[in-house]
Amino acid sequence: MNPAARIRAWLGPVWWPTLLLFLAMRFGDVVNAVVGLWLVPRFCSGDELRAVQPLVRVAAFVATPLSILLVPYAKLLNVHAVRGEAGKVKALIRDASLLALGVFALSLAATPFFLRTIFRLWHIENGRLALAIVASSMVGALSPVFTETLRALGRFGVVSFLSVVGPPVRFAAMAVALPLRGLTGYFAGQTAAPALQSGVAAWDFWRRHRGVRAERYWREDRRVFLVYGIPLAIAAVVGNFRGMLETTPLALVPQAESVAFYYLTTFTEIATYVGSTVVFVLFPVVSARHERGQGTRRLLVQSMALTLAGGLAVSVLLALVGAPLLRAVGAGAHAEQARWFFPLGALAAVRTSSACFTTHEAACGRFRYLWYTIPVSLLEIAGLWLAMRGPDALVLHSWRFAHVFAFMALNTLLSFVLILADMALHRRSAPAVRKSEGQKV
Numbered sequence: 529m530n531p532a533a534r535i536r537a538w539l540g541p542v543w544w545p546t547l548l549l550f551l552a553m554r555f556g557d558v559v560n561a562v563v564g565l566w567l568v569p570r571f572c573s574g575d576e577l578r579a580v581q582p583l584v585r586v587a588a589f590v591a592t593p594l595s596i597l598l599v600p601y602a603k604l605l606n607v608h609a610v611r612g613e614a615g616k617v618k619a620l621i622r623d624a625s626l627l628a629l630g631v632f633a634l635s636l637a638a639t640p641f642f643l644r645t646i647f648r649l650w651h652i653e654n655g656r657l658a659l660a661i662v663a664s665s666m667v668g669a670l671s672p673v674f675t676e677t678l679r680a681l682g683r684f685g686v687v688s689f690l691s692v693v694g695p696p697v698r699f700a701a702m703a704v705a706l707p708l709r710g711l712t713g714y715f716a717g718q719t720a721a722p723a724l725q726s727g728v729a730a731w732d733f734w735r736r737h738r739g740v741r742a743e744r745y746w747r748e749d750r751r752v753f754l755v756y757g758i759p760l761a762i763a764a765v766v767g768n769f770r771g772m773l774e775t776t777p778l779a780l781v782p783q784a785e786s787v788a789f790y791y792l793t794t795f796t797e798i799a800t801y802v803g804s805t806v807v808f809v810l811f812p813v814v815s816a817r818h819e820r821g822q823g824t825r826r827l828l829v830q831s832m833a834l835t836l837a838g839g840l841a842v843s844v845l846l847a848l849v850g851a852p853l854l855r856a857v858g859a860g861a862h863a864e865q866a867r868w869f870f871p872l873g874a875l876a877a878v879r880t881s882s883a884c885f886t887t888h889e890a891a892c893g894r895f896r897y898l899w900y901t902i903p904v905s906l907l908e909i910a911g912l913w914l915a916m917r918g919p920d921a922l923v924l925h926s927w928r929f930a931h932v933f934a935f936m937a938l939n940t941l942l943s944f945v946l947i948l949a950d951m952a953l954h955r956r957s958a959p960a961v962r963k964s965e966g967q968k969v
Contacts (some may be wrong), residue, residue: 530680532891543710557801559695563702564794565857568714570600571706579650580714581793582775586646587661587715589768591669594631596764597624600756601673604749608896609681610816617677617742621733621924622742624673632666649779651709658875660715669720673730687808694721755841759895770905772914774936780916780927791854793870799842799873803835803880807887814891825889825955839877843870868929875937878944900946908939 569577598604601624608616636659643658678687701720705713745867778786810831812823846853850866889897912935924931 534679549555552719555727557695557798559699561572561794563695563699565791566861567699567702567706569858572710576652576711577790578650578778580790581717582650582772583646583711584776585772586643587665587668589772590635590662591665592764592768593635594628594666594669595672596757596761597673600753604736604745604752605677605681605817607752607815608745609812610819614737614740614949615750616745617681618733618737618740619742619745621673621730628666628670628673632662635666635856636662641908643805649776651817656709657712657715660712663893664715664718667719667722667726672894674726674733677733678729681733681753683732686728687912690725694724697721697724703865722726739909751794756890756892759898760890763895763898766902766905766909770909770939773909774932777912777916777924777932778929779926781929781932784862785865785929787896788859788865788868790858790931791862792865792868795846795850796843796873797868798846799839799876800880802838803877803884806835807880807883808830808882810884810887811891818892826891828885828888828951830889835884836877836881841876841878843873843877845871846870865929868933871933871937875933875940876941882940882944882947885951897947900950901943904939904943904946907942908935909910911935911938947961 568580572580601620605617605620608614608620643661647657675690677683677876698717698721702714702717705717707713709716778789810827814827815829817824847866847870850869851863853859854863854866886901888896889895914922915922915931915935
């Protein structure tokens with residue numbers, strides 16, 4: 529057995545593809561960092577630059593109807609792929625694509641009315657920005673339907689390939705679009721990489737299953753759509769609205785602080801690198817093990833611990849070299865905000881660790897966590913709403929970045945504490961024999 533095969537056998541079916549994807553995605557992250565830290569600031573004004581992250585959250589909210597479908601589709605793709613039922617996988621992909629086109633048309637009709645208030649808040653000229661945001665959000669939401677197919681079928685090599693070539697394609701699209709239209713060009717350029725991923729994933733599937741006839745699945749699987757769709761629809765609406773609302777106060781803080789937030793969060797995404805890769809691999813592996821009645825708790829604990837430890841280590845490093853980093857990318861005017869590197873990085877690490885838990889539970893068909901994560905999100909939404917538009921005695925008239933961070937931290941830390949309590953109270957994650965818990969994952 530050659531060294532690579534020995535390493536693969538030692539790491540097992542989760543950590544080997546995680547390692548490959550991690551290496552491939554880190555190349556992409558370097559390219560994306562160049563886009564975020566050099567290309568975008570060069571062609572976006574101060575008001576536009578500080579609106580980038582909030583408008584990305586707006587795009588995620590616009591895509592909520594489509595993203596709601598992703599988890600049940602991911603679960604069913606994985607189940608039918610494990611069973612070797614390629615005909616049902618083919619039918620699922622076909623129907624998801626057709627449904628996405630319908631959702632895109634409806635969103636295109638409704639979004640301009642919704643975005644008018646957002647544009648007014650950020651002092652942004654509308655132009656074609658509404659269309660660009662809708663297109664970006666829909667293509668971005670549809671892409672995971674195809675990448676979920678690759679993930680469910682274990683095509684991690686293709687995913688790694690896309691992780692390498694996607695960011696240069698995004699960079700090229702941004703380099704063309706940003707000089708022409710600034711913020712509108714940013715969202716137009718954002719569509720390039722997910723469009724490429726969707727095309728390659730679809731081609732890979734059709735090439736390998738060209739002669740497969742699509743099979744009916746709805747009668748068998750409608751219960752899964754209801755079991756997954758109803759709770760996750762509520763969670764997606766609340767979660768995406770919360771995500772959009774929690775960055776809205778950045779329009780009220782001094783411009784220097786909100787622009788600094790853009791640079792800081794671009795760097796602190798590094799704290800999520802390990803976790804985002806683990807989360808991507810986690811769902812199909814946990815789903816397959818759960819379908820076979822095997823234990824998954826050990827895998828969950830490993831994933832959460834690795835994600836949290838890696839993210840906190842990166843946060844400490846960023847805190848030590850934060851000010852020189854900001855000066856190096858031409859953001860020296862914001863160097864005094866480098867003190868926020870550790871809090872923001874740690875927050876990102878905790879959120880990604882929490883995502884390991886929710887991904888694991890969704891893969892097992894358990895949504896108990898929604899009983900406490902949704903109320904916590906509603907608590908943050910209510911607090912933000914009162915602080916911005918409530919009775920005069922409760923309105924925060926002088927917003928600073930520290931206030932925005934406090935709301936973010938309240939939601940994240942309280943949810944994480946409740947997740948740990950949930951894990952402690954429900955120690956067995958699957959009805960499996962104890963022997964399976966000791967198997968290598």
